[in-house]
Amino acid sequence: MRFINPIPFVRDISRSKEFYRDILGIKVLKDFGDFVLFETGFAIHAGSSLERTVWRMASKSEESYGRRNLLLYFEHDDVEAAFENIARHVELIHPIERQAWGQRVFRFYDPDGHAIEVGEPQDLGGLHGS
Numbered sequence: 001m002r003f004i005n006p007i008p009f010v011r012d013i014s015r016s017k018e019f020y021r022d023i024l025g026i027k028v029l030k031d032f033g034d035f036v037l038f039e040t041g042f043a044i045h046a047g048s049s050l051e052r053t054v055w056r057m058a059s060k061s062e063e064s065y066g067r068r069n070l071l072l073y074f075e076h077d078d079v080e081a082a083f084e085n086i087a088r089h090v091e092l093i094h095p096i097e098r099q100a101w102g103q104r105v106f107r108f109y110d111p112d113g114h115a116i117e118v119g120e121p122q123d124l125g126g127l128h129g130s
Contacts, residue, residue, distance in 0.1 A: 004041065005041045005042060005043055006042070006043075006070070006072065007035075007043045007044065007045050007050070008044055008045075008065065008070070008072065008110075008112065008114050009045060009046075009047030009050055009051070009065045009112070010044050010045070010046060010047055010065065010111070010112050011047055011062075011064070011065065011111075011112055012111065013033070013034060013036065013044065013045075013046040015111050016036075016044050016110065016111055016112065017031065017036045017044065019110055019111050020036075020038060020042070020044065020110075021038075023085075023086055023089045023090070024074065024086065024116075025085075026038040026039065026040055026042060026074075027039040033046075034046040034049040034050070035049075040074075042072075042074075047059075047065055064112055064113035065112045065113065065114065066109060066110070066112050066113025066114040066115065067113075068115065070114060070115065071107075071115045071116070071117050072110070072114055072115065072116045072117070073116075073117045073119070074116065074117070074118050074119075075118070075119055075120065075121045075122075076118055076119075076120070076121075077120075077121060079096060079104050079105070079106070079118065079119065079120040080096065082106075082118050083095065083096050083106050083118070086106075086108065086118070087106070087108070090108040090109060090110075091108060091109045092106070092107070092108045093106075093107035093108055093109065093115060094106060094107055099119075101122075102122075103119050103120055103122050104119065104120050105117050105118060105119035105120070106118055
């Protein structure tokens with residue numbers, strides 16, 4: 001068994017696709033309408049569609065899918081440039097900070113309230129330090 005990728009639920013697939021493609025700069029590999037796969041292996045899925053697939057019914061709730069219990073982690077070779085390009089388009093959690101393990105990161109929310117962390121690359125043998 002091997003882990004492939006997380007698939008966050010999103011309320012508006014078009015808005016979220018544009019956010020990840022245009023603001024974060026992640027290339028779309030496949031767009032299946034309710035499911036979008038990006039070149040990094042990251043994917044998003046229209047929440048109501050996936051709720052019907054998994055639980056056979058869509059939630060009646062319109063609240064945000066982000067619940068402060070998941071952090072989507074990305075790396076960028078130039079964390080300052082990433083911050084400059086992204087910060088004006090998002091609700092920041094905090095600007096670039098050095099973490100206890102030495103890495104510099106910044107965090108913000110995507111359109112559905114999922115927390116996102118962008119950090120400078122680290123060689124941790126495939127493990128993230130937070």
